[in-house]
Amino acid sequence: MLAIWRQAKADLLTRCVQSVLILLTVIGAATLITIGLTTTSSARRPFERVFEAANGAHIWITLRGSEEDIRDAAAKLAALPGVEASTDIRRITIGELFMSGEHETLYLEGISLELPQVARPVMTAGRYFTTGDTNAIILDKNMARERNVSVGDTVEFVTPQGRKPLCVVGLAINVEKGVYSPSGGRSLNFVPESLLPTLMQKLTQDYGQVGLRLYDEDSVRTIWQAAQVAAGNVTYDYKDWRDVRDSTGNLARINTVFLLVFGLFAMLSAGFIIAATIGGTVLAQYRAIGLLKAIGFTGRQITLLFVAENMLLGLLGGVIGLIGGLAASPLALQPIAEALNAPPVPVIDPVVVGLVLCGTVGLTAIFSLWPARQASRVPPVQAIRFGPEMPQVWPSQLAQLAARLKLSAVLVLGLKDTYARPGRAVLTTLSVGLGVLAVVFALGLTVTLDRFIADPSLFGVVYDASFRRNHDYVSDAEARSAMAARPEFRAFYGDVWNTVRLSGTETTFFAGFLEGDLEAFDFDITAGRMFQSPNEAVAGEGLLRMAGKSVGDELSVGTASGPLVLKIVGVTSLTGLDNSSRIFLASMDTLRQLGSDAEPLIYRVNLREDSDAKTFVMAVEKDTDGLLLGEVVDHTPPREILLLRPVVAGLALALSLIALMSVLNSVLMGVRERVRDLATFKAVGLTPGQVMSTVLVGAVALALVAIVVGLPVGVVFTYGAFVGLARWQGFTRAMPFVVNWLGLALVPFGMLLVAALGAALPARWAARIKVVDLLRYE
Amino acid sequence: MNTIIETKSLTKTYQSNGAVVHALRDVDLKVERGEFVAVMGPSGSGKSTLLHLLGGLDSPTSGKIYLNGTRVDNQSETQLAVMRRKSVGFVFQFFNLIGNLTVADNIELPGLLIGRPRRELKRNREELLAQLGIADRANFAPARLSGGEQQRVALARALINEPSVLLVDEPTGNLDSKSGAEVVALLCEFHARGQTIVLVTHDAKVASAAERIVFFHDGTVIAGMHMGSKRSQPDIVLQKLVELGG
Structure with missing residues (x-):
């Protein structure tokens, strides 16, 4: 083992550029996945904190009937087995409130002057009601912020008798109705229960609701069935606290899904880079591998050597990505935390830690296994005597086409080199293809959102x-x-x-x-x-x-x-x-x-x-x-939907950067392996610029293939994702699939630029190869 | 005869492990059109450095190089590359064929670089391969050829543009004696058709194929020898070498 460890350390240091590229890619992927998983596992935490602070009700049962029926039913519900405590009968009306010159439709709930034991508003500013508060209101904290209303301001509620002024004594958050959003859920506000009848609409006067806190928070369904038996027709409907909790989690959920999907893409890209790198390393160290076998390394030890090296990188990248992801998670949790006045502290979930580390280590192991096994099969005598086999002469269709079109020799040479190492070329193409797919998706999403904003009838409005x-x-x-x-x-x-x-x-x-x-x-x-x-x-x-x-x-x-x-x-x-x-x-x-x-x-x-x-x-x-x-x-889409644009754009950028690293890695290995060929090119008369062009053409050709494949796949993926997203979000029809033709037309240029940038550095090195140095040390 | 290569006080020094190494010191050399010159000397005598400088693969520390009457030592790397593809053919000890190109592609590469018509190139390449006895290897990958065959391909590639001068570096160093002899015979054949050749070797037998031998030691020309009627007599060359202490 010590021998393997020493050799692994030496290998990693020898190919430090590749090691750093792999590490960076794994870190990027692990960070994205950590943010996604941590946000998912922590999304409920702010709600759960507030729910505990409010001593929230696990089930709200709406009762309908006469005053007496409702009172009787409420008493029966409070006495049900499994009920720990219950609220008074709460009545709710829907109405209009004028604030800062504008009005808003909202819920108004009557509540006792004494702070209730169950389902109390969680005060974030001001105070709760006191005796003598006859015209007071506690506003939803998020609505108040949106409408720029503070404690001490006066607002007006529209009643049949005209507008009634109410003094804002406090701001609160609730766990009954979910989070307020300007374009979505209505806010829940509180007034003293004695005041509510004067504000109530007739429509809501026959209804009341009772909140029950249960010993078993998951027994909502059972309690609802028992309530129906106990109170008969008076029980009208119920609301499960878990639905409210999950609806608040929605503020981060969509972004989380994208983070996870793109994180997996990034991980896949990292895998491609690893496989390509080990393939290259096996060639570069062909003689060394032969020597290792000659001095007693078994084939299994050689496999272990390469797999262990990359697992080490996977573990290191996983740990750094995990730390980075945990550090960045508060950003993703911010909307929920802000809405619920809870700190956006991510929970360090052992499952998340395990998943990320096992994921990065496992993936690096999987992607390194095949090339590592190739390394283990190196015949020692042949390796020591002759080195690696030369790449096969593939009849490159692209090169033949370029030759037929009488394009320059440099172009033909570059194209010919593109698939000289087909395995690596395919892996790099896949990496770049994932970048293309991500960019196409980001463009599709942006233009579709713009279309929705421009044409609200698409929302069904x-x-x-x-x-x-x-x-x-x-x-x-x-x-x-x-x-x-x-x-x-x-x-x-x-x-x-x-x-x-x-x-x-x-x-x-x-x-x-x-x-x-x-x-x-x-x-x-x-x-x-x-x-x-x-x-x-x-x-x-x-x-x-x-x-x-x-x-x-x-x-x-x-x-x-x-x-x-x-x-x-x-x-x-x-x-x-x-x-x-x-x-x-x-x-x-x-x-x-x-x-x-x-x-x-x-x-x-x-x-x-x-x-x-x-x-x-x-x-x-x-x-x-x-x-x-x-x-x-x-017509403005919800904030969490609008937030998708920068999130997805950032993710597309991340995958494009990974594509760039993949190209850099692949071209770098190509240049290192072909340094003698490149020197020979110079010897027979290629100028440094032409040598550079040859290398760049190879990278650009790979990107071209990735674009040709990635564009249609990206369009289909985007369409599928939109259909899925629309179903998930409850849109009745598929989201209109808008193709951003201009954007799609620019994608090839953008990705070709990415490929060219990735290849630029090794191409420069290739152009600067000193022929005499190579000839001298042959 | 007119001069095709001329060097004046050609000097090359480089650093090696902190020490200054004088690879060439004030070398004055002339090669006439159609001449076959062999440069001989022990390892480290500067003969390969001379070849690299003549071909524009390296730049001198001082001194001048003229090719076809044009000074080339002060040209840019790009100008030198253009000069190489038009006027210089290189043959290396280790053949240096491009592994992922076929024999035909390898040979035609310099021709394509100067924009020669493909049909004409193909004809030229076929002629060369036929002359070199490997006409049936055109579509082979270099890795499938023997060492001797690879060196013939390298020779064909060097000659495809009918260069002013063929610079040959230890052409037999990596070949068995039979293949080596065949390559030398081919060089003589092309020289006989008027090709100027500068050959670097430490093998007296190979050098004896040339019409003039220049002896190098410690980066300087220590002697020159016209073979004249004594061509193909390596013993004389060896004798001279012994005299010079090489």
Whole structure:
């Protein structure tokens, strides 16, 4: 073993440039994978900390019925076996709050003046309520930051009687509703429970909710079943704390997936470089290997020598990458930590440490095994006497083509050299190909996001502005008339969203019932057609998958007004209030047939060309004394999606750098092996510039092959990734695949530049070869 | 006859382990067109250094080199490369064929560099290979040839552009005696057709094929000898060497 160790140390030092290149690549890959894995394993930690600080409820059960029914049910739920503690009955309303001149739709929860034992707001600024706080509000900390509201400011809540001023006494975070985001989840805010009835919408008055803290945090489903048995029909729905936890983890999850995928790509590239390097080392040390065998090394020891050398590099790179990844992880955890006011401290998970180290060491071992076995088969006598076999004379198609086209001899020579060592050339091509793939993906993602921002209808948003009607104060007819009175108005449709239950199951989902100038809106129907009559519906793909239905099938659901059977006539890309595609859309008349007096609560408006949505919204709000509250559609994708752009661009850059290192490694070995040939080139009349060009042409030709293969593969990969991403994110239709033609046209130039840069240094060395020095020491 | 190579006070020194080594000292040499000159001397006498300087593979420390009347010692590396491909043919002891090119490609390479038409090159190459007796080896990889055959290919490559001068460095040093003799015979044959040759060797038998022998010792020319009618008599050369203490 000592002999192997000494030899391994000597080998690594002898080819220190290659060793450093391998080390750098492994470090890069290990860092990416560490960040990805650590973020995944630590993403829940900030939520879990806050959940403990809030003494959060593991299950929130929504109760529906009379005041008395709800009270009775709450008492039964608190007494269920397995329940450690419960909250009071909490009531929640949805409403509009004016802050800093702007308004926002949010949740308002009534809460006791005394800090509750279970599911208490976790204060981040200001204070909790005290006796005498009659017009106080505790705002969601993230919303307050976004809206620039501080403790002590006054905000106004829209009530049937007009705007009610409320004093912000504190800022808090909650673990009931998940994290607020300006383009997504609504904020949860708290007011004293005595104040809430004066602010409440009629719609929400028959509902209350109770939070239960359980002895076994994973027994949510069992408790829900027990609750249904105990409280019967009063139990309406429930929310699992794990869903909230996972939704906060989403802030980092998408980036994490990319980090892991690109990290694996980087690892693969590192493997290619290792295999190519050992192949080169075997050739360079052919005589030495023969000598080692001659002095008593067995074939197995030779294999062990090369594998151990690279495992050592893998271990070292893994450790450095692990440290680097752990140091960089807080950056990836920052969005969650910031939202939950928790420190972005990564958890040093032994599983992650094990995975990264085993991954780097294992991969280097796997990729070094084959070339190491080749080394072990070196025949000692032949190796000592004749050295390595010369590369075979391959009939290079590229070189033949170049010769036929009467291109310069330098070009032909360079092309001829490209695949002189086919194994190494293929490995380098694969490395560069991975770089091409990463760049193509980054370009596809960027241009697709730009397309989404430019055309929000791709998100399923087909309107310019929306209004929420306070139905206690503004009638449907008044709302319609106020909107239609404006010159900017073109068309509207109104909708009301209900929770419905899939018949025969306990699964609930959202259903939208629409009426208005539906034909004026460009609904994205991805299959079939839009509904045209009552009892027809268009469904989201998520619902179709869940229910196992397709266009043409019938769907049975339970609604608050009774059971409903609908014929699915099409598939829609719209998503529901929970941003999922488990929805259906049907005519408002469908509800009315069941005896419901449903009227739209939300109005979606399309404006005439060149109209300013903000001016229109402000004018309608003014005309209705602020009781029809409008919102200009925010077309900005969520922050975590926007963050993908720099993340993926950075990852593409990292893989391009690895491709550069791979080219550098491959060309460097080629130059070292062919130093006599290159000297001979000079002897027969190639100028230093021509020698340099010969080397560069070889590298560029490799890159060309990688581009030719990598571009289409990259486009297909990007398409597949988008389809997967869209499904994962709950988009009903595949994300529109936008091809960035200009970008794709520039990719070859960029990658050729990468290859040329990688080959530049060894090419310069080749150009400076002193022929006489070589001849002198032959 | 006119002078094709001329050196004036050619000196080359280099550093080796901190010490200054005088490889060549004030060498004055003239080679006439069509002449076959052998440079002889013991190891380290500077004969190979002379050949490298004449071919522009190295630059002198001082002194002048003229090739075809043009001074070349002060030219750039690129100019020297262009000069080499047009006017100089090299044959090395270890053949130095490009391993991943076929015999045909190796031979045609210098021709391609000066932009000769491929058809003409092919014809020339076929003629050369036929003259050298390896016509059937055109598509072979160099590794598949014997040492003698490889040296013939090297000779063909050196001659493909009909250079002004053929610089040959220990052409038989890596060959068995039979192959060596065949290569020397081929050199004589090409010389007979008017090819100027400068041959470096320490083998008296090989040197005796030349029409003039220049003896080197410690980087200087210590004697010159025209073989005249005594050509092909290596014993005389050996005798001279002994006289000179080489």
